[in-house]
Amino acid sequence: MRNLARRPFLERAALPRDWRWPLVGALFALAACLAAADVHRVLAGAPFWSALTLPASISAQDIGAVLVHDSLLPRIAMTLLCGAALGLAGTLMQQVLRNPLAEPMTLGVFPGAYLALSIATIWMPGWLALGRDTLALAGGAIAMLAVFALAWAQGMSPLGVILGGMVVNLYCGAISLAISVVHFDRLAGLQIWGGGALDQSGWQAALHLTVRLALCLVGAVLLYRPLSLFDAGDATVRNLGVAVGWMRGAALFVAVALTAFVVAEVGVIGFIGLAAPLLARLAGARRLRDRLVWAPLTGAALLWLTDEIVRFAARADVFAAHLIATGSVTALVGVPLLIALLPRLRTRPDTHAPHAPHHNSLAPRALPLLWAMLLPLVCVLSLMVSRSADGWSIATRAHIDALLFWRVPHLVAALAAGSLLATAGTLLQRMTANPMASPDLLGVGSGGMFGMVVVLFLSQRIVPAALFAGCVAGAFATLLLLLWFGRRARFAPERLLLVGISISALFQAVVGALMSSGDPRAGVLVDLLIGSTYYVAPGIAWSMAALALLALAVAPLTARWLGTLALGADAAASLGVPVGRARFALLLLAALATAAATVVVGPLSFVGLIAPHIARFSGTRRPMPQLYLAATLGALLMVSADWLGRQIAFPQEVAAGLVATLLGGPWLVALVVMRGRRST
Incomplete structure (x- = not known):
């Protein structure tokens, strides 16, 4: 009887601990403390309510209140929106690809947008009149289409999407790096934007991003029920009458749209799309419904804390002469948390193709022999x-020696x-x-x-x-x-x-x-x-x-x-x-x-x-x-x-x-x- 009485307690003790509230709460609390200290420093004793409402009668000399209302608070709002958007995008991608290594970078949106802006800055400056947002969205969309074109040949399988994304990523990144080497000075401003600059001058950008993210959120909610079936595997989903390829494409499109909207507003912000869904899962959000809620919250808290740390460090004398872009240092906060929680991971990447491999139409040894002959x-x-x-030349024996x-x-x-x-x-x-x-x-x-x-x-x-x-x-x-x-x-x-x-x-x-x-x-x-x-x-x-x-x-x-x-x-x-x-x-x-x-x-x-x-x-x-x-x-x-x-x-x-x-x-x-x- 004593053992039976203790059984519920043992079962509860055997269950994994839930760290969602402590993790997200600690991130938000630390970020809020740093933000409150910064606001207090800027206001210099002025009431916070006047900065929050900013009445028309406020004096132009109250620069602290204007700075808080038009810069600091919009920056916090933009940070929370971007972190939540990337967390949601990463969750959708990891769910449909069944791979915890998937992230918005997998679809090439970040390098595609950066490459488009690099090309326009160097060779086609007239395109800049269309706006940086438009060019970034166009570059990200073209990169996304390239990934989808490669993955379509593989039946939109997780393996096909991952391989297509890796190819597009490395290709766009290599071209961008080559351009940076040749035109390093002319791309200095673009490199600052590429690091993820969250500075704001008003609420307009945050309001625009809120509307766009709301539309994407509606799409994610509509896709929730079929997406929850992907945990059972492609074969089971097909047997239930779900068009796997189209559904995977729709979810990835929503994820790419979320990422593209963030890129268009603030530039490239890395690691959040990978870290936020993983941290949410490792902290206890194992069902898709939970991850769709907790991953955006984790992403928002993680990016906000990172931004507050960056702004705090920027006031130090050692960094006073340098610009620090928040998007480029998100890993400094996220990586220690991810490694600390990584022993709780129980998932394995799904990178198997849906079709059995077929033999080459060429003779089995034709291509290997061709490669071996080409090397010498x-x-x-x-x-x-x-x-x-003087042009092209073939070296003589004396030149070779x-x-x-x-x-x-x-x-x-x-x-x-x-x-x-x-x-x-x-x-x-x-x-x-x-x-x-x-x-x-x-x-x-x-x-x-x-x-x-x-x-x-x-x-x-x-x-x-x-x-x-x-x-x-x-x-x-x-x-x-x-x-x-x-x-x-x-x-x-x-x-x-x-x-x-x-x-x-x-x-x-x-x-x-x-x-x-x-x-x-x-x-x-x-x-x-x-x-x-x-x-x-x-x-x-x-x-x-x-x-x-x-x-x-x-x-x-x-x-x-x-x-x-x-x-x-x-x-x-x-x-x-x-x-x-x-x-x-x-x-x-x-x-x-x-x-x-x-x-x-x-x-x-x-x-x-x-x-x-x-x-x-x-x-x-x-x-x-x-x-x-x-x-x-x-x-x-x-x-x-x-x-x-x-x-x-x-x-x-x-x-x-x-x-x-x-x-x-x-x-x-x-x-x-x-x-x-x-x-x-």
Whole structure:
């Protein structure tokens, strides 16, 4: 009887604790305290009611009341609206894609809007007469349509939407970064807007955004019932008579509209769309109905607190000479909260296509053989063909002997970096069974670059050895964080990816804040981000080549792990695979390969994402053939990019990492579309 009496208490104790009210309440309370202190400082003893109502009889000398009424309060309202909109957009996207890694950035709205404004600012200034809002909406809409066009070939499946979004994101981002490198000074004002500027001068913008968000909210409410069925899977939803593709498209359209309205008003605000739905879920909002309420509240509170912290820090002497854009530092508040609550995550990304894979119409070995034959041809092209002041020329034997000391390290570094990134990407995608996994999402590359940024801003001059040491230190610090956190979760792939994305978001926050601050060292930071083989010393090039060969030699020892881990942890364990140790070893190998490549090409090349997909779409299904073909493709991409980067803008050089993205994007797009047509 005593045990029976205690049973309800034990059942209640076994239930997960609900942290929604404490989390959101604490965020709102901290933000409100900071806001109240700021309002009190600005009013300087004047009554708050006069600032709130601002009667017509108020004196023009009461500048504090005018500032509170027309600037501070509208800014708070705009902050709450933008945070709620991005939280709702992220919830809709994660629900229909069944992937906690999905966010508004997945559909390319942010980079599409920024790219449209960059192009208009540099080459078509007459378009600016249409208004920045119109251009941002047009750019975001075109990027959205491009994602939908790619995903439509895949039946609007979660995998198709994610892959299409990744391609559009990396492509728009690469083009924007290339434009920033060439026209850095002319885009200074746009970079401030791109960081998410929440400054307001009146209530008109907030009222306009309120009306637009209300319309989107009506659409989300109308979609609630069919969206709640998506937890059961696409097959079950189809059996219930719901048009999965159209319903997914409608929900994504609402999410994109929410994001586009925010972009048009205040610019790019990152991480909120990812963090708010996840924090709401981890805090206890597990049903869709709860997430539709708590994710917007969490997003509003998180962005408000971030904005208040930014405004408080801006008054300090150390930041007095710099602009700090709120949108670029949202990760500084959200990442610690997300990592603290991440052990409560119980979901896994759904990245499986609805159709079984079909064989290529080409002979099974035709495409892999073609890629293997192209690599030596491109290497010869890189050594012999070049552009000079007199035009194109083919190097003679004497020229090759004279320039061998300079061109060979370029070639070796490009081969090694491409191979290392592709190897790391294949290992991660096989280990996690997630096609979104790549060295860029692991965060090790971003951690290495963060170390280089610290060295750059702490030292008085640029020392290559110090930058290299900072990159290695940052990469290994990130690796230790991943290993420490992964050990607690048995190296669960979805949690490692989320930690990696969080680390990358922190790095992007710091970079975004520096880029929009007006600091003169931001130009050097851009050069570090895009990476280049131009200044690679022979010793570093040959060391990277040795690491690439070592990684390819060690990879066959992991073939059994890669083949079984893709089936899931339980299935792999039943086949005798030590899941924890296997994931640890694969993660360590991928992280070391990524850190080595980051020193040369930076963290933004995306070769680790593109090459494994091209290898898989080319017909390689088993782990080792895919890994070696991906390494070949990665080396081919990077060597081609390195050669083209030296030629297309002669006498200037375009970084190999950027050109690799521009080269690999069309290949991946074409293969995705062809694969979708064969699946129908």
